[in-house]
Amino acid sequence: MELGQILAISGGVLAVILAGIGSVLGVAMAGQSAAGVVAEDPDKFGSVLLLQALPGTQGIYGMLIAFILMGKIGLLGTPVTVTTSQGWQLFAACMPIAIMGLLSAIWQGKTALAAIAMVAKRGETSGKGLTMTVMVETYAVLALLASILMINGIQI
Amino acid sequence: MAVISMKKVTLIGMQRERERIIKSIQSMGNLEISQITDDKAEGDEPEALILDGDIDTLEAIQSQLSEIEFTLGLLDQYNPKKKGMFDTKPKVSVRELYKALDSRDEILKISKECNRLDGKLSELALEKNKLINTIEKMEPWVKLDIPLDEISDTSTTRAFAGTANKGGAQKLIETIRDIEGDLAQIWELGDIGEDTCFFVIYHRSAEKEIQEILKEFIFSKSSFSGFSGTPYEIILNARKQLDRIDKSREDTAQRLAEFAGMRPKLELLYDGLLIEQDRQAAILNLKKTHHTFALTGWIPAREAEAFTRKLQGEFEELYIDLRDPAPEEEFPVELDNPAVITPFEMVTNLYSSPNPRELDPNTIMAPFYALFFGFMMGDAGYGLIMALGTYFFLNKMSPKGDTKKLIGVIFYGSIFTFIWGAIFGGWFGNAGELFGISPLWFSPSEEPIKMLVVCFALGIIHVFAGIGVKAYINIREGRILDAVFDQGFWYVFYTGLILWLAGGMAGLGSAYSQTGKIMTIAGAAGLVLTQGRDKKNIFSKFFSGLLSLYDVTGFLSDILSYSRLFALALTTGVIGTVINQLGAMAGGTWYGWILAALILIGGHTFNIAINILGAFVHTSRLQYIEFYGKFYEGGGKLFKPLGLKTKYMDISK
Numbered sequence: 001m002e003l004g005q006i007l008a009i010s011g012g013v014l015a016v017i018l019a020g021i022g023s024v025l026g027v028a029m030a031g032q033s034a035a036g037v038v039a040e041d042p043d044k045f046g047s048v049l050l051l052q053a054l055p056g057t058q059g060i061y062g063m064l065i066a067f068i069l070m071g072k073i074g075l076l077g078t079p080v081t082v083t084t085s086q087g088w089q090l091f092a093a094c095m096p097i098a099i100m101g102l103l104s105a106i107w108q109g110k111t112a113l114a115a116i117a118m119v120a121k122r123g124e125t126s127g128k129g130l131t132m133t134v135m136v137e138t139y140a141v142l143a144l145l146a147s148i149l150m151i152n153g154i155q156i
Numbered sequence: 157m158a159v160i161s162m163k164k165v166t167l168i169g170m171q172r173e174r175e176r177i178i179k180s181i182q183s184m185g186n187l188e189i190s191q192i193t194d195d196k197a198e199g200d201e202p203e204a205l206i207l208d209g210d211i212d213t214l215e216a217i218q219s220q221l222s223e224i225e226f227t228l229g230l231l232d233q234y235n236p237k238k239k240g241m242f243d244t245k246p247k248v249s250v251r252e253l254y255k256a257l258d259s260r261d262e263i264l265k266i267s268k269e270c271n272r273l274d275g276k277l278s279e280l281a282l283e284k285n286k287l288i289n290t291i292e293k294m295e296p297w298v299k300l301d302i303p304l305d306e307i308s309d310t311s312t313t314r315a316f317a318g319t320a321n322k323g324g325a326q327k328l329i330e331t332i333r334d335i336e337g338d339l340a341q342i343w344e345l346g347d348i349g350e351d352t353c354f355f356v357i358y359h360r361s362a363e364k365e366i367q368e369i370l371k372e373f374i375f376s377k378s379s380f381s382g383f384s385g386t387p388y389e390i391i392l393n394a395r396k397q398l399d400r401i402d403k404s405r406e407d408t409a410q411r412l413a414e415f416a417g418m419r420p421k422l423e424l425l426y427d428g429l430l431i432e433q434d435r436q437a438a439i440l441n442l443k444k445t446h447h448t449f450a451l452t453g454w455i456p457a458r459e460a461e462a463f464t465r466k467l468q469g470e471f472e473e474l475y476i477d478l479r480d481p482a483p484e485e486e487f488p489v490e491l492d493n494p495a496v497i498t499p500f501e502m503v504t505n506l507y508s509s510p511n512p513r514e515l516d517p518n519t520i521m522a523p524f525y526a527l528f529f530g531f532m533m534g535d536a537g538y539g540l541i542m543a544l545g546t547y548f549f550l551n552k553m554s555p556k557g558d559t560k561k562l563i564g565v566i567f568y569g570s571i572f573t574f575i576w577g578a579i580f581g582g583w584f585g586n587a588g589e590l591f592g593i594s595p596l597w598f599s600p601s602e603e604p605i606k607m608l609v610v611c612f613a614l615g616i617i618h619v620f621a622g623i624g625v626k627a628y629i630n631i632r633e634g635r636i637l638d639a640v641f642d643q644g645f646w647y648v649f650y651t652g653l654i655l656w657l658a659g660g661m662a663g664l665g666s667a668y669s670q671t672g673k674i675m676t677i678a679g680a681a682g683l684v685l686t687q688g689r690d691k692k693n694i695f696s697k698f699f700s701g702l703l704s705l706y707d708v709t710g711f712l713s714d715i716l717s718y719s720r721l722f723a724l725a726l727t728t729g730v731i732g733t734v735i736n737q738l739g740a741m742a743g744g745t746w747y748g749w750i751l752a753a754l755i756l757i758g759g760h761t762f763n764i765a766i767n768i769l770g771a772f773v774h775t776s777r778l779q780y781i782e783f784y785g786k787f788y789e790g791g792g793k794l795f796k797p798l799g800l801k802t803k804y805m806d807i808s809k
Contacts, residue, residue: 141719
């Protein structure tokens with residue numbers, strides 16, 4: 001296997017792992033406090049579950065990039081030769097979602113946690129909590145878009 | 157499509173008819189009883205109005221409610237109700253609910269009995285634990301065949317049981333046996349964890365020697381106070397009692413389970429009490445004199461006439477006054493929208509309900525919502541499945557309240573999901589492509605930049621609509637100049653900017669960018685001249701006008717925010733494609749195809765679910781931040797009339 005291919009795959013791997021770690025931490029953080037709220041008031045399960053699920057999307061974005069990359073370098077069909085330079089390019093293109101996914105999921109988890117605490121005190125505020133939490137995700141979406149456009153644009 | 161106008165009701169009636177009047181109001185279900193705030197009467201009248209109702213009645217009902225709820229929980233635990241997929245709530249009449257209240261003592265007795273049985277079950281569980289502990293404690297000592305309560309010293313000997321570390325056990329035994337003259341005896345019995353159990357007996361003359369040895373081996377005495385008989389007997393006895401307890405527990409649980417037949421009665425009473433609770437809570441807002449009571453509340457204006465007529469027909473000694481809200485008076489908000497728009501009220505209410513004096517934004521928001529939701533889902537196949545699923549759910553399960561609205565939102569969203577899916581060629585991921593269905597317009601993954609431009613264009617339309625609504629509000633309230641300065645100039649400025657930039661980039665020709673440039677400059681000039689018009693001093697007028705141009709960054713970030721449309725649409729498509737690829741990898745043999753079918757069904761269901769969540773929250777955000785940010789105030793209180801609210805039953809009309 002060429003070095004280029006290895007670099008490209010490493011990029012995809014990092015996108016999955018880092019964004020995934022972020023989501024795991026974020027969802028777990030929110031989930032722990034959500035469980036506490038549900039213990040007090042089981043009727044709030046729906047709204048806190050929604051909040052808990054939000055930091056989970058970054059992991060999916062990471063996986064998405066990995067699959068787009070796999071399609072690009074032909075891992076799913078006939079392999080394509082990737083030069084070292086192209087490998088580095090693809091590796092770099094994976095970084096936005098890898099790093100932003102990691103950080104934004106953790107911080108989104110923290111925001112979700114605060115929003116869950118808010119819903120625990122005042123049930124009618126779940127929509128507002130949702131909006132605050134989604135604000136954090138914007139930057140993961142932008143990173144995802146940047147990664148997609150870059151991978152798409154790199155000539156192989 | 158508007159906030160319904162309300163009338164304020166003031167009603168004065170006789171104390172002795174109070175219950176009946178409030179019941180009648182409750183069954184009409186269109187009056188929200190409010191606290192009496194107009195306290196003029198208190199100072200003027202010799203007989204001051206005092207608060208009506210009493211908190212004790214309400215608290216008693218609440219404790220009965222929680223008692224029944226607890227019992228129903230118990231019944232679910234010991235005799236779970238089999239639930240069908242399409243169970244609907246049983247229908248009852250109001251009369252039956254009130255009748256249930258008459259037999260409340262009888263039904264509460266059942267509830268008490270169930271709760272007593274549950275108490276007994278926990279007692280038995282406690283006792284069982286104790287016995288298990290006893291058995292565990294006695295097991296190491298089972299070789300000791302002396303009744304524990306008979307272990308005692310005599311005038312010449314001493315006897316006791318105890319433990320010492322296992323490691324030194326052998327040595328300890330030897331040391332004691334080595335004492336001259338057979339003055340002491342030791343038996344090894346069993347092990348407790350790291351320790352070994354011993355029984356020691358010795359002659360008092362060896363006391364000092366023995367004590368030293370025991371100290372050396374860190375021997376600790378065990379005490380068996382409270383036990384009688386040999387350990388073996390104790391264990392045997394405990395086992396017997398355990399059997400008895402298990403049987404008793406079974407019996408009790410069985411008896412509890414048999415009460416499951418009373419569930420409908422309990423649920424009926426629960427709902428009856430719920431209605432009574434609401435009524436008692438409402439009565440707390442009333443005020444009274446010796447013989448009369450006063451009530452104020454809000455009623456939708458169009459129902460006020462019928463309301464008055466009905467009450468005056470039923471009761472003779474009754475005074476009702478209706479008036480419009482005062483100019484600054486807040487009143488509860490009830491929205492009136494056509495059936496297509498109603499579900500979207502939920503989206504707005506999640507953010508903040510409109511306040512009584514503003515435009516109901518739902519009509520203008522709904523089409524954008526469905527459009528963007530569909531764009532983010534963006535898969536024709538998924539759209540079909542969602543439409544069928546939600547349609548089926550709405551018709552078969554007849555959901556109520558916010559659930560109904562949420563499903564409605566997804567239903568309308570699914571129509572656009574289908575349309576956008578067909579436009580961009582998404583059919584179950586790439587399945588459409590594989591079967592040769594080409595997109596009606598273009599494929600986003602092949603022309604991502606074009607797709608991004610489409611998203612920005614949609615965003616510009618949305619944001620412009622938001623500014624337009626603000627302009628409309630200004631004009632409606634007679635602030636025409638504000639509309640021209642604050643919205644009109646921005647329109648000119650933004651449109652010019654877009655033509656200028658886009659014209660240059662897309663190479664549409666210099667005519668576009670030239671027009672754009674002129675519009676931008678004209679708009680900017682207008683803004684600089686007018687945005688500081690609140691300021692007194694000419695310099696601060698100019699500078700705040702100039703600073704206002706900085707808002708253009710807000711506009712840019714608003715528009716860029718619509719790139720999420722593309723990102724989420726792509727997410728759906730790529731995950732769908734991945735699922736198809738996984739399915740294709742699994743296929744080949746007959747069991748492979750079964751596996752493939754499972755992967756496809758499970759995978760696409762997952763993809764739909766996760767993307768509905770994503771589309772819902774991100775579309776909501778676009779409405780809340782980018783759209784409502786331009787004109788919407790919110791902060792209204794929803795209209796919550798006193799009505800017949802139930803949990804387990806549906807009330808038949």
